[in-house]
Amino acid sequence: MASKIFSQSSSKTWPDFLLLGATWTTAISITVIFLWVVLSIVGQGLGQLSLEFLLTEPMNAGRDGGIAPMLISTLLILVVCLAVALPLGLGTALLLAEFSVSDKRFGQWVRRSLDFLAGVPSIVFGLFGSVFFSKILGLGFSLLSGGLTLACMVLPLLIRATEEGLRSQPASYRQGAAALGLSKTTTLFKVLLPAALPGLMVGLVLSVGRALAETAALIFTSGYVDRFPASLLDSGRALSIHIFDLSMNVPGGDHNAAASALVLLALLLILNGLAAFISLRWSTKIK
Amino acid sequence: MSSLASLRQAKRNDWCLINSLRILASVTALVGVLITVFVLKEALPALQSIGMLRFFGDDAWYPLEGQFNLVPILLGTVLTALGGVAIATPLGLLSALFCQFYAPNILASSYQRLLELLAGIPSVVYGFWGLVVLVPKINQLHPPGQSLLAGILILSLMILPTVALLSTASLGDVPKAYLQGADALSLSRWTTLTRLVIPTARSGLITAIILATGRALGETMAVLMVCGNVVQIPNSVFDPVRSLAANIALEMAYATTDHRSVLFISGLVLLALVGLLVMMASVLGSEEREKTRGI
Amino acid sequence: MLSYHTNTDPDSVEVSPLIDVQQLRLRYGSHMAFEQVSLPIYAGQITAIVGPSGCGKSSFLSCLNRMSDLVPDCHVDGQIHLAGTDILHPNTDTLLLRRRVGMIFQRPNPFPLSIWENLALPLREHGNIKRNRLAETIETVLRDVGLWSEVKDRLRQSALTLSGGQQQRLCIARALVLQPEILLLDEPCSALDPIASGIVEDLIVRLRPRYTQVVITHNLAQASRIADQVGMFWVQNSVGRLIEFGTAQQIFASPNHELTAAYISGGKG
Structure with a gap:
């Protein structure tokens, strides 16, 4: 990746040394700050973290007890989000990647809409969700409403990853299939999608990560209620909202907030590792 | 002819596929439109009754x-x-x-x-x-x-x-x-x-x-x-x-x-x-x- | 005005061609790839298309099974008749056409599936075939391409584990399962080592009486060994043209066009 082709002998002036110093200082400082952020959260949260923390209900507005209902609510929100985002995302990505000739004009419009969607701030997704899903569709504060809002939000990411996964498949597969008179349906479902599956999995995992990290879009859609949700139409508190609420609205909630943040970071790290693992396995398999 | 029947079947599948993809993509594209429309719709009453100027001219x-x-x-x-x-x-x-x-x-x-x-x-x-x-x-x-x-x-x-x-x-x-x-x-x-x-x-x-x-x-x-x-x-x-x-x-x-x-x-x-x-x-x-x- | 020198052998003229190409031209956007190409392709024979790179050979071949449709901004004019049906007619069913006209590419392109599945996929797509018939057909085509003894114990392995030459023969087998009338081969040996190349060349010759084959090749020696008819493409004013067409014997022994003569004797291209 890097191109260190500067010869060692080239004359060095004081701006050269300045730049050398500045880049290294920056890189070291950023690394230190990163460690500071992570370690201070680990330091504050690790003491609280235990199996019991994961498996019990919060008590005393979250100052004591665990985060079990938040984990369940988060999981249910993610399930709703994926159940909607996956078919929409896969269908759209297939159209954009594989029918770019026959549906060129339509594809351009869809792409424009997706570019716009990718730029929408998450709080605006929250506003939209609270009007459209909660009010107009009558879902109220519910896991369903929150999951649907997140589905809208992760669509651009999911579609981009899926489209790239499909486009990275060699054209020779499509040519070979076309030359055999195979239908588009067979070509896609029997040849291209199985071959592109690892790439699609990476996109899926990254989208789950994005949804897991989101807070602002959930405040007015899935709500704050911190007990176990009875159904998808019940309100439920996501893990990220729990962190927000404990640190902002509950004096003395910092330690449990840190522990929850640690759980969230750990989940994201696992997802990240999973994505890296899938793409590594995939690239070695291709070789 | 089973071959011709399979050909017709393949055509039907392709037709269904492309049209369902079009529907899914339309829904995706619609999300962006819906967001604009609904945020605009909810913002409209204030734009009409309060007007842009007061956002800059009100006391606080x-x-x-x-x-x-x-x-x-x-x-x-x-x-x-x-x-x-x-x-x-x-x-x-x-x-x-x-x-x-x-x-x-x-x-x-x-x-x-x-x-x-x-x-x-x-x-x-x-x-x-x-x-x-x-x-x-x-x-x-x-x-x-x-x-x-x-x-x-x-x-x-x-x-x-x-x-x-x-x-x-x-x-x-x-x-x-x-x-x-x-x-x-x-x-x-x-x-x-x-x-x-x-x-x-x-x-x-x-x-x-x-x-x-x-x-x-x-x-x-x-x-x-x-x-x-x-x-x-x-x-x-x-x-x-x-x-x-x-x-x-x-x-x-x-x-x-x-x-x-x-x-x-x-x-x-x-x-x-x-x-x-x-x-x-x-x-x-x-x-x-x-x-x-x-x- | 004819753009090529017609072959004067009285025996071949009597036979009506399986594919008749008339005044074909193809352009990508505003760039003309080739024009004024007219030639007959006779049933059961091997027609070799030769010429330097960039003279429109591959583009020409892709018109014969309408693979040219897949290229955006590609426009084809003229007429191609396959046993009376107009290939270029917009209503012509390309799925059906491509089952009749199989194609082999320069680089072997097996699907990333098992060897078995590579052959079973087009068969199943072709019609509801019984399981024992399926196995039978797969064995037959694998024997046809001389691959059966090499792969019969590893049919469930990925086709990508095969060597380049084996992959190319698998691709030929994959085209043969559909029992096409015509095989189009786009430089089928050029990505292979000499030994694998020889095996594939022998295979093409063995398939001769059963299938009508159109082979693009860079290798003139190969063309002279396998071809019945030879078409010579050349770039004139940056547009590809067919400058000569005739029997292999005539083209290699007494070419009519001075460019053909020069190319064959190694003086040009």
């Missing part, structure tokens, strides 16, 4: 008493975002130079991994860290701690990976032949980088900054948690401020009628600001493509 932001001066909130948004960008841009650029030209290969790729991890930390976690670590430190320096400065610092940390990763990519696109040519002339690194590499990658770098600015403007949680949320025009960086996004998150829960509608107007303003930036970035991107095609 007392939404419950019908006073809707948005100026301090707009200022708070712009100041935190620009402050964050002002810090993140040089650091991000230096990080990118580090990755592309200074670090040994292993270090460069692990530093890039670190930036990716930094980008993956949820904003609520940044906000929490800012609240329990950064704000007390600023409080020692100058109370109250929750302040414009805290917002600027947290935002700069959050958008730094965006600037750094996008810049690294666009510096990597600078043709290697340019560098070899510069080396053959034994130009100093300083001259090569400032006169050759950075100008060549200019539009990519500007795009990175624009996208990071968009992210900073729209950021909600971290700013909400560290900025103190007092509606005022700050006299110094140690004064608390409130941003548009934070304002929505704080007041949406109890806002009714005109007040609620004004919050949707702030959402619309955010949407417009970010949309403008995305458009600028895409225009820059297409200009860049034109340029390289010309070569």
Whole structure:
């Protein structure tokens, strides 16, 4: 990746040394700050973290007890989000990647809409969700409403990853299939999608990560209620909202907030590792 | 003929496939339209009954008493975002130079991994860290701690990976032949980088900054948690401020009628600001493509 | 005005061609790839298309099974009749056409599936075939391409584990399962090592009486060994043209066009 082709002998002036110093200082400082952020959260949260923390209900507005209902609510929100985002995302990505000739004009419009969607701030997704899903569709504060809002939000990411996964498949597969008179349906479902599956999995995992990290879009859609949700139409508190609420609205909630943040970071790290693992396995398999 | 029957079946499948894909893609495309339409629709009553001028002319932001001066909130948004960008841009650029030209290969790729991890930390976690670590430190320096400065610092940390990763990519696109040519002339690194590499990658770098600015403007949680949320025009960086996004998150829960509608107007303003930036970035991107095609 | 010198052998003229190409031209956007190409392709024979790179040979071949449709901005004019049906007619069913006209590419392109599945996929798509018939057909085509003894114990392994030459023969087998009338081969040996290349060349010759084959080749020696008819493409004013067409014997022994003569004797191209 890097191109260190500067010869060692080239004359060095004081701006050269300045730049050398500045880049290294920056890189070291950023690394230190990163460690500071992570370690201070680990330091504050690790003491609280235990199996019991994961498996019990919060008590005393979250100052004591665990985060079990938040984990369940988060999981249910993610399930709703994926159940909607996956078919929409896969269908759209297939159209954009594989029918770019026959549906060129339509594809351009869809792409424009997706570019716009990718730029929408998450709080605006929250506003939209609270009007459209909660009010107009009558879902109220519910896991369903929150999951649907997140589905809208992760669509651009999911579609981009899926489209790239499909486009990275060699054209020779499509040519070979076309030359055999195979239908588009067979070509896609029997040849291209199985071959592109690892790439699609990476996109899926990254989208789950994005949804897991989101807070602002959930405040007015899935709500704050911190007990176990009875159904998808019940309100439920996501893990990220729990962190927000404990640190902002509950004096003395910092330690449990840190522990929850640690759980969230750990989940994201696992997802990240999973994505890296899938793409590594995939690239070695291709070789 | 089973062969002809299978052919008809294949045709039917293809017809079903393409049309279901079209329906799914239409729904996806519709989401963007729906968001615009509904935010606009909810914002409309206030636009009609209050009018744009009062957002600038009212005495203050007392939404419950019908006073809707948005100026301090707009200022708070712009100041935190620009402050964050002002810090993140040089650091991000230096990080990118580090990755592309200074670090040994292993270090460069692990530093890039670190930036990716930094980008993956949820904003609520940044906000929490800012609240329990950064704000007390600023409080020692100058109370109250929750302040414009805290917002600027947290935002700069959050958008730094965006600037750094996008810049690294666009510096990597600078043709290697340019560098070899510069080396053959034994130009100093300083001259090569400032006169050759950075100008060549200019539009990519500007795009990175624009996208990071968009992210900073729209950021909600971290700013909400560290900025103190007092509606005022700050006299110094140690004064608390409130941003548009934070304002929505704080007041949406109890806002009714005109007040609620004004919050949707702030959402619309955010949407417009970010949309403008995305458009600028895409225009820059297409200009860049034109340029390289010309070569 | 004829753009090529017609072959004067009275025996071949009597036979009506399986494919009749008339005044074919193809352009990509505003760039003309080739024009004024007219030639007959006779049943059961091997027709070789030779010429330097970039003279429109592959583009020409892609018109014969309408693979040219897949290229955006590609426009084809003229007429191609396959046993009376107009290939270029917009209503012509390309799925059906491509089952009748199989194609082999320069680089072997097996699907990333098992060897078995590579052959079973087009068979199943072709019609509801019984399982034992399926196995039978797969064995037959694998024997046809001389691959059966090499792969019969590893049919469930990925086709990508095969060597380049084996992959190319698998691709030929994959085309043969559909029992096409015509095989189009686009430089089928050029990506292979000499030994694998020889095996594939022998295979093409063995398939001769059963299938009508159109082979693009860079290798003139190969063309002279395998071809019945030879078409010579050349670039004139940056547009590809067919400058000569005739029997292999005539083209290699007494070419009519001076460019053909020069090319064959190695003086040009």
